[in-house]
Amino acid sequence: MQPSIVEFIHNRRQSLTEKWLEEIQRVAHDETVERIPDEIYTQTNREFIDLIVDTLDLKQEDAKERIKQFVERLIHIGWPLSYFTRGLQAFRRVILDAIREDPSHEETPIEIFYDIENWIDGIVNQLVDEYSGTWESTLHLQKMALKELSAPLIPVFENISVMPLIGTIDTERAKLIMENLLDGIIEHRSQVVLIDITGVPVVDTMVAHHIIQASEAVRLVGAECILVGIRPEIAQTIVNLGIDLSKFPTKSTLRKGIESGMELTQRKIVTT
Amino acid sequence: MSIQSCVEVHTEWGIVSARQAGRNLAKDVGFGNVDQARITTAISELARNIYLYADKGEICIEAIQELDKHGAKKGIKVTARDKGPGIKNVREVMSDGFTTSGGLGAGLPGVKRLMDEFDIDSVSGEGTVITTIKWLR
Numbered sequence: 423m424q425p426s427i428v429e430f431i432h433n434r435r436q437s438l439t440e441k442w443l444e445e446i447q448r449v450a451h452d453e454t455v456e457r458i459p460d461e462i463y464t465q466t467n468r469e470f471i472d473l474i475v476d477t478l479d480l481k482q483e484d485a486k487e488r489i490k491q492f493v494e495r496l497i498h499i500g501w502p503l504s505y506f507t508r509g510l511q512a513f514r515r516v517i518l519d520a521i522r523e524d525p526s527h528e529e530t531p532i533e534i535f536y537d538i539e540n541w542i543d544g545i546v547n548q549l550v551d552e553y554s555g556t557w558e559s560t561l562h563l564q565k566m567a568l569k570e571l572s573a574p575l576i577p578v579f580e581n582i583s584v585m586p587l588i589g590t591i592d593t594e595r596a597k598l599i600m601e602n603l604l605d606g607i608i609e610h611r612s613q614v615v616l617i618d619i620t621g622v623p624v625v626d627t628m629v630a631h632h633i634i635q636a637s638e639a640v641r642l643v644g645a646e647c648i649l650v651g652i653r654p655e656i657a658q659t660i661v662n663l664g665i666d667l668s669k670f671p672t673k674s675t676l677r678k679g680i681e682s683g684m685e686l687t688q689r690k691i692v693t694t
Numbered sequence: 695m696s697i698q699s700c701v702e703v704h705t706e707w708g709i710v711s712a713r714q715a716g717r718n719l720a721k722d723v724g725f726g727n728v729d730q731a732r733i734t735t736a737i738s739e740l741a742r743n744i745y746l747y748a749d750k751g752e753i754c755i756e757a758i759q760e761l762d763k764h765g766a767k768k769g770i771k772v773t774a775r776d777k778g779p780g781i782k783n784v785r786e787v788m789s790d791g792f793t794t795s796g797g798l799g800a801g802l803p804g805v806k807r808l809m810d811e812f813d814i815d816s817v818s819g820e821g822t823v824i825t826t827i828k829w830l831r
Contacts, residue, residue, distance in 0.1 A: 592706040624713060624731070626738040627798045634798075655731035662732065663739075663804035664790055 424529060427537055428478050431517065438516055439471050445512040458501075466496070470506075474513055477545065486548060493552045503553045507546060514542050573599040575606030581613040582683045584676065588621030596632035603636055607645045614683040615640055618676050620651030630665045637670045646686060648672070650679035701741075704750035709741040712753040716772065723757050723770055724830055732808040733770060733828055739801045740774035740824060746795055748778020748822070758827070769810075769829040777821040784814055 431438065446467055458466075473492055477485040493506075521534055572595050577583045583606055585599070599617075607615060617633065619625065637647035649672040652660075660667065673679040684690050699719070701712040716737040720730045737753060744751035754773040759766055786792050788806065793799035802824075806812040809826040816822040 590710050592710075623717075624734050624738050626735050626742065627800045627804060628738075628742055631798045655728040658728050659731050659735045659808065662807045663735065664800045664807065665798060665804075 427534060435475055441516045442471055442513050443467055445516055446509050489548050493549055497556050506549045510542050510546055514538060573602045575602050577610040581687050583610055583612040584616045586618040591629050600636050604639060604643060607643055612645055614646050614686050616648050616650050616679040618651040625656050627663055648679045650676050698754050698756040700752045700754040702752050703741045703744045709745060712741045713738050716755050719755050719757060720770055723768055736805045736808045737772055739805045743801060744774060744776045748776035751776025767829055769827050771827045774824045780818040780820055780822055781816040782818050
């Protein structure tokens with residue numbers, strides 16, 4: 423950046439800051455910001471404007487590091503990204519206005535504009551990168567967490583395992599169900615597996631198809647599959663769709679499924 | 695009353711949100727549990743067909759009202775629209791057990807049985823529009 427502009431900004435730091443603070447009140451006052459206490463908001467505004475102006479004198483790496491520290495803290499408390507982008511746009515407006523009102527520049531307006539634009543864009547890019555980086559890693563962690571939860575096989579009795587399914591079944595999950603079922607049957611030496619669909623909101627042809635395939639595969643490894651947790655409305659839609667689930671036993675509740683699983687393995691529950 | 699809400703379908707998540715929108719509207723219109731499940735399942739089938747065969751398209755859901763000799767009847771209308779390859783032989787896809795994707799082949803005939811009215815309009819190479827209605831009884 424040309425030294426004269428840097429000097430110009432430094433000389434007017436005070437008045438630019440005041441103008442920006444007014445401007446930011448006007449543009450960045452949405453719902454998310456309103457929930458933040460006033461004193462923190464004012465303090466953050468101050469810190470932010472100081473940081474912007476300070477980056478002028480810092481070396482590129484130092485500037486990056488300082489922005490990073492500042493932003494990480496704010497991401498952590500859930501500060502909206504729009505505040506920063508709007509704040510920087512407001513800052514650019516304030517500076518360009520100030521430069522326009524002061525005619526003592528040698529550079530052409532386009533040169534000045536280009537310099538300012540470059541400077542502000544650099545900061546915006548870094549902010550957006552920091553934010554999207556955090557979002558992506560959060561998303562990744564949640565995906566992993568969801569995957570771990572998606573198709574557990576629980577050995578409840580000797581030779582009997584249960585797979586409770588909750589939520590939507592998509593292709594990726596269907597694959598996991600199949601893998602976990604077969605691996606679990608071998609690992610736990612299950613003779614009977616109960617697939618519980620109480621928590622599955624919609625059973626359409628694809629879901630049914632995956633369940634049929636899974637139970638067929640279970641049969642091939644020498645175990646038996648019982649489908650349990652069929653709610654009345656699901657039963658009716660399955661009939662309407664014309665899906666044939668007669669190849670394996672089905673039960674309305676997990677409890678009844680366990681009872682028939684016991685029968686299949688020549689045991690029963692007795693009360694003493 | 696006839697505010698149409700459309701959901702774009704180009705990922706499996708689109709299927710889920712179309713379904714969700716359908717379930718909410720069905721609940722608002724006053725459908726019972728079983729019909730809610732029927733409508734949601736039908737939407738799920740239609741949305742999945744879009745995702746599988748046409749890559750992308752949209753599902754539009756609206757509450758409708760019609761006057762007949764018994765008074766006004768309310769219902770829900772689901773329109774599935776895509777610009778996919780279209781269906782060459784409509785009679786074939788409407789028969790049970792016909793599938794090109796290795797599925798069960800119960801999708802479209804199933805939707806017809808789940809809903810009250812069913813209309814399919816497809817031009818090979820241009821796309822498909824399926825309109826179905828479920829009336830509140």
